[in-house]
Each structure stands twice: as structure tokens, then as C-alpha cells.
Amino acid sequence: MQPLEPRRAGAPSHASRPAAIPSRPIFRASAIPQASLTTPSTFFRDCLISLLLFLLISEWLRPLAWMADADIQTGPILVVFGICIAIDCCKVPLVWAWMSKVVVIVLFIGFMFDRNGFLSGAWVIDLVSMLSQDIGHLARAHFDLISGQLRTLLFLLGWSLLISVVQALMLQRQHSLWFVGTTLIYLVLLQLMLGADTVPGIMRTIGYGLFLLALLNLSRIEQTYGFASVRPGSFFQWLAVSFVFVAALAGAGWFSAKQAEPTHLMKPVSWGYLYDRMFELYNGDMAASTAIAKSGYGQDDSSLGGPLQVDTTTVFTAKTSELTYWRGESKNVYDGKGWTQTSVTPEPLRSNEAAGTNRVITQEVLWSDKSPSKQLFLGGKLQGIDMLLTEKGKPLSPDFLLVSAASGKISLPEIMDSLSYYKVTVQPVQVDPILLSTDTTSYPAGLASEYLQLPASLPRTVRSLAEQVTASSPTPFAKAVAIEQYLSHTYPYSLGKSTHPSRNEDFVSHFLFVDQTGYCDHFSTSMVVMLRSVGVSARWVKGFAPGTLLKGSEDEQLKEVAVGNQDAHSWVEVYFPSAGWVPFEPTPGFSGMSSDNPQEILTTEAMARSEMTASLANITKPNRFTANPREWLQTTKETLIHIANRYQQVFMILIGCCFLFAGLVLLLRRKGYLYAGRLHVPFYINRPSDSHPLIPYMDRLWMQLFRKYGLKSKDQTIREYIGALKSLRPAQQQALLSFAQIYESVRYDSAHSLPYSKREITAIWKAIQKTH
Numbered sequence: 080m081q082p083l084e085p086r087r088a089g090a091p092s093h094a095s096r097p098a099a100i101p102s103r104p105i106f107r108a109s110a111i112p113q114a115s116l117t118t119p120s121t122f123f124r125d126c127l128i129s130l131l132l133f134l135l136i137s138e139w140l141r142p143l144a145w146m147a148d149a150d151i152q153t154g155p156i157l158v159v160f161g162i163c164i165a166i167d168c169c170k171v172p173l174v175w176a177w178m179s180k181v182v183v184i185v186l187f188i189g190f191m192f193d194r195n196g197f198l199s200g201a202w203v204i205d206l207v208s209m210l211s212q213d214i215g216h217l218a219r220a221h222f223d224l225i226s227g228q229l230r231t232l233l234f235l236l237g238w239s240l241l242i243s244v245v246q247a248l249m250l251q252r253q254h255s256l257w258f259v260g261t262t263l264i265y266l267v268l269l270q271l272m273l274g275a276d277t278v279p280g281i282m283r284t285i286g287y288g289l290f291l292l293a294l295l296n297l298s299r300i301e302q303t304y305g306f307a308s309v310r311p312g313s314f315f316q317w318l319a320v321s322f323v324f325v326a327a328l329a330g331a332g333w334f335s336a337k338q339a340e341p342t343h344l345m346k347p348v349s350w351g352y353l354y355d356r357m358f359e360l361y362n363g364d365m366a367a368s369t370a371i372a373k374s375g376y377g378q379d380d381s382s383l384g385g386p387l388q389v390d391t392t393t394v395f396t397a398k399t400s401e402l403t404y405w406r407g408e409s410k411n412v413y414d415g416k417g418w419t420q421t422s423v424t425p426e427p428l429r430s431n432e433a434a435g436t437n438r439v440i441t442q443e444v445l446w447s448d449k450s451p452s453k454q455l456f457l458g459g460k461l462q463g464i465d466m467l468l469t470e471k472g473k474p475l476s477p478d479f480l481l482v483s484a485a486s487g488k489i490s491l492p493e494i495m496d497s498l499s500y501y502k503v504t505v506q507p508v509q510v511d512p513i514l515l516s517t518d519t520t521s522y523p524a525g526l527a528s529e530y531l532q533l534p535a536s537l538p539r540t541v542r543s544l545a546e547q548v549t550a551s552s553p554t555p556f557a558k559a560v561a562i563e564q565y566l567s568h569t570y571p572y573s574l575g576k577s578t579h580p581s582r583n584e585d586f587v588s589h590f591l592f593v594d595q596t597g598y599c600d601h602f603s604t605s606m607v608v609m610l611r612s613v614g615v616s617a618r619w620v621k622g623f624a625p626g627t628l629l630k631g632s633e634d635e636q637l638k639e640v641a642v643g644n645q646d647a648h649s650w651v652e653v654y655f656p657s658a659g660w661v662p663f664e665p666t667p668g669f670s671g672m673s674s675d676n677p678q679e680i681l682t683t684e685a686m687a688r689s690e691m692t693a694s695l696a697n698i699t700k701p702n703r704f705t706a707n708p709r710e711w712l713q714t715t716k717e718t719l720i721h722i723a724n725r726y727q728q729v730f731m732i733l734i735g736c737c738f739l740f741a742g743l744v745l746l747l748r749r750k751g752y753l754y755a756g757r758l759h760v761p762f763y764i765n766r767p768s769d770s771h772p773l774i775p776y777m778d779r780l781w782m783q784l785f786r787k788y789g790l791k792s793k794d795q796t797i798r799e800y801i802g803a804l805k806s807l808r809p810a811q812q813q814a815l816l817s818f819a820q821i822y823e824s825v826r827y828d829s830a831h832s833l834p835y836s837k838r839e840i841t842a843i844w845k846a847i848q849k850t851h
Contacts, residue, residue, distance in 0.1 A: 132249060189203065259284065266280050267281065293317070373387065380619075392450070396639065397626070413532065423483055439505065444500065460506045464480075472499070523656070540591075562610060567664075610653065617652065628640055
């Protein structure tokens, strides 16, 4: 800011008393860069600011290809914007600058729409003809007939105008915070509303913004605190310190983000879920919709999701020579909400004779009186049936059993009594991981279409995540292992924290990007859908986990287990041409199938662990104190969320009180009641000669004038400055001169000046603004 001198020698006096002019004005002329002076450091600063503006613009264009779900080439567009920024940075005259920009844009359109004939120049005639037709379409309001050339032209011209305005504000007015903030809001909204991964862009934008603020605030600091950079290397020293500071902050943020991976930093907003909750509140059926289901094995899997309560009711007790999962059936059709099975007529069961070299498992199942069933649950491929008993104790012939070739479900006809006991021999799945890792044989005809099925409404974000997880996995087996490990190591297990997806929301997408926690149905369904989205045939399987090993049966030949509703479970089977269907286990806490490679069977020691059940009491809880930064961040986040939910009403009241207090303070300051005291932050540090409390406030008003009409010259008095403003009307100049007279009286002769209040000064300033 230039010093507000009362007058020069010979200048007309309008002040009541010319004496008492302070020897140290509040603003130094040396701190104000002259518009006509261009130094190498100034030009270098302008180039850096323009470069940072270009980088910020690039963050606006990066998500365009993702949002359009098509291959949009943002590189050529950025080249055009870079040329426009360079033209404005070199301060080319306005007419020549826009002529150059228009030429560049036209050449870009010609190159993009007619690359083959670009050098011949014939595209110019076609472009003129196309634009003339578009003018006719615009006149008739046929906007759907407008050509892509005109759309591109308007897009580039609009962005070029916006960039020119933003660049002028940055270079001339040192205003950049609003544009950096707008960019951050834009990227955050894309993340929250559309699910785009804009976290890297947000981190880059923060870095660009901090460095940009450091560059722009140097001249503002000089003006505010009244000092100038006199040493030739001071600007570059400031630049180096700012770069080191921003690099340190960016490095710390990058390191924290890497430590938090693969936990998502932001969850997209589920608008459909919010709509459903509002709809349910309106209809008064919220209580019914939020009823928590109980764990157990059911027949209808068409609508998955929602919290579960643990039901410890025993379904059956069993004796088995080796502990295994109890497979019930598989399903192949996913519709975005749950699973169904293609209707296939069951066929009579045909027992398979086990080969002599293959290991078999003997299993006996005794159903609970409260849970009779007509379905068989087996720990492998059925080889033989030794006995079947109905609930009335009558023996049955195996010839009554029916099997579905598509799902593998084995059961009795509906007209027959339920089973109470059966004894079978099964062959467990035996595979060679080395053989699977090299299996790249194509799928049989008809199998791919059935087990690669996905709904047309599947969000692209699910497919993109699967492609990202399997990017370095060349074979189907490697892809299956990668997705299995990603799900089991990324998302926590919980029966009570999952929520229902909305009516128009995909179940897998809701789990992966909104809830990010769930139980076996979430993990198994997500793995199947992700595998299918990358071309690997898979199906969803349900049954029971091995159950709880009963005491006293460890040393027996047949281990006795109790299987309850809390052991109801689902997992995944992946098809390999060399081995058939191989099970995989993506749910954390369940080690039925190894996370590294599929196993033939489960060891007794692994099955004896209590965490093999789906009970809430067996979920592994993180330690309060841990050396792992990722676990610490996750624990801290969950603690904060718990506190926020618990004291939600208190927080809302406190936030409301803070807003009310801030609004009251702003209102009182605006009315002129709070212009001094501790609540008033002065524009500069008061010196002993600055005895009048209105001086800082009036200085800020002059700052507004200087920002609007330009800085005052070193040799000008304030009255000469007002008289030199040709854009002012006579009434406005007279009002400003009156304001200057009051300022001089208050500033330089405060002892004899008339008593003015801040409210009166504000009213005079508003009257000056109304003279426009």
C-alpha cells in the first residue's frame, strides 16, 4: 500500500490543521511493485503461477474420461489450455491474444475431427459449412442437431475465458484461494457423490494450492507489513523455503495415505439409501424395515444385506473323520440384489465309486428335532450313502434322492418326510496349486455364458476395482487369489454394522464403497462378481462352516461337531478346466480355504479354533495400542465415529451455538459496535502516534479502493490520486474527496478532529459506493 500523504508543497489544503503529519507513514512505497517495472524475478514468478494454474486446470479435466465412461483424450485439450495460459503470461495485447487463442482452438478442432485431411486445409471449408448449419439449428432451437465441432468450440472458448479471468486475478490481484478451494470441492464431490477415486488429485491440489499461496502472498506480505525485498536473491530464497515446506507437507500426506491403504479415505454418499430412509419415515414403517434378521440357512437369497443377530440354535450334530465345510448348494444368477438359481429339473442321484488311491471322508449327520431337513449337507463330492433315516425312524433307499446338476443340491422330494439321520462317504476337493497357476485353458462352451453373467446395471466402479486388484495377475488362479486376499485383508468382518442397499443400489457396490464392512454373504458375493467382471467363471456357494468341535472327541477316529445357525456360511467356487470347481474363502476369520492357495481339507487344529464360526464373540478386535500405522488409523477412525454417534445431539447443539455466536459477532461488528478491543484484529500494528481507533478501519477502506482502481504512485497525494481517476463521475470524486478530508483530519489531527464513529464512517463509504 502506498503512503497516504496529506498533500505536497503547493497542493491545495483541505485538512483542518496541516500540522502533526507523522514521519513514519503506515505504508511504504517501496513495498508496492510498480506496474511498469518488470524484473526477471517478477517474470519468473508469473511463469510459476501460470504453471500452477495449468496443473490445477488439469485436475478438473482428469475425471472427465471416468465420468463419460469413454476414452476422452484430455491431453490435446490441455495443450490448448497451456498455450492460452502461456499467451496471457507473456502479456500479449488483448486483441492479439484472443486472435491467437481462437486460431489455436480452430486448429485443434480441425486436427481432432479431420486428422487425415488436416494438412490439406480442406477441413476449413467443412468447418465453416458445419458452423453455418449449426447457427440455423440454434435459431430454430434444435439443440440436439448441433455438431460436435460447435460443441467443442464453445467448450474451449468458455474454458479459455475462465482461465484468462482466473489467471488475471492471480497475477494482478493475487487472488487464488477461491479457485484452489473450488477445485478441492469439485474433487471431493466427485468422490462422495459419484464414487470416483479423486484422493490423489485432492493431495496434488493441496500441494499446488499451498505453493501458489506462498508465491502470491509474498507481495501481499510486503504491502501489509511495510517492508520490501531489497536483496537480489531474497525472492528465490522465499521460493526455495516455500518449496521445501510444501514438499514436506505433501510427503507427510502421501506417507499417511499409503499407510492407510487399502482403507478408503472417503465413502461415496448413498443417495438412494437416504431416499429410502426418508420414504420409510414418511410411511411410518421404519421400525419394521430396521428389524434385524437372525443368522441361519435359508432358501431365499434374492435380497441380501442388512444386520444379523447371532442365533445359537443347534441345527445338527455330526461325526466326521476330517473337519470340512458342509456344502448345501450353489447359485449362478446375480441381479444386483442377491442370488437365484437357473431352474433345472432335478435328476435321480447316481452314486460315484471312489478310486482306491483317493482319500475319502466318512460323515454322519443327526438333525436336531427343531431343524428337520430334506437336504443333505456334505463335506465333498458324494461317493456313497450308507444309511438314510426319516424323522420317524424309517430307513430310506438312496434311489429317492434327487440332485440338481447345476447347483449340486441333493435332497428328497417334497412329498417325502424329512431326514433325521444319514451316513455318507465323500471325497474332498483335491487340487494342485502349481497346476492351477498354469491353467489358462479356455472354458467349455456354454459354461462361460452362465458363470460370467452380470447385471447390466452393475456400477463401473466395481469392475474398475476388480481390474485394479488383478492388474498384475496374469492367470485365472492368480486373479482369484488376488481378489480373495484383497477382500479378506481390506474389509473388516461384522454382523451388525452392515446396512441394506437402497432400491436402485447394487449390493456389491454398497458393500465395497459405502458400508465397507459385512459378513460372509458380502465377501463371497463380492468375490464372485469381481471375478466375473475380469472374465473368470465363478459361482456362489452356501452351506455351513465346520461347526464347534465338542470336547472329548479330539482323540477319536470320528470328530464330533455341533453345527448351529451361527455357522451358516457362504463362500466361492472358481472353475478351472483342469480341476473343475475349486473353493475359495474371502471372508476374514474363516480359514476353510487358505488365503494363499486352496487346500484339500482343513486341519484339525485350524478347525478347532473358535474363530471358524460366525459368532460375534469370535471376531478379532484390534488392540488399542499398535505399532501398525494402518491399524492405528482405522482404530482411531472407528473411535471417533463411535464418539460422534454417541454424543451426536451434544455436538449438534455445540455447532449450532458456535454458528450463532459467530453470526452475532459479525452482526455487531457490521453495525459498528465491535471495532476495538480484543475482538478487533487490526490491519497493522498500531504505533504510538496512531491514537485514533478508526485509523486501521479507514486504512482497510482505502485498500479496497486501491484494489479496484490500482495503486497510488509514490509522488501522489491522496487527493491527486482521486483527481487522476478518470473513470469516476464528478459526484463520486466529490464524495471521495470528502472522505479523504475526514481521513486526514482523523489521521493527522486526531486531537482536534470531529468525533466520528465507525458506523458513520461506514455510512459515508456506502454512500460513496452508491454513486456508481
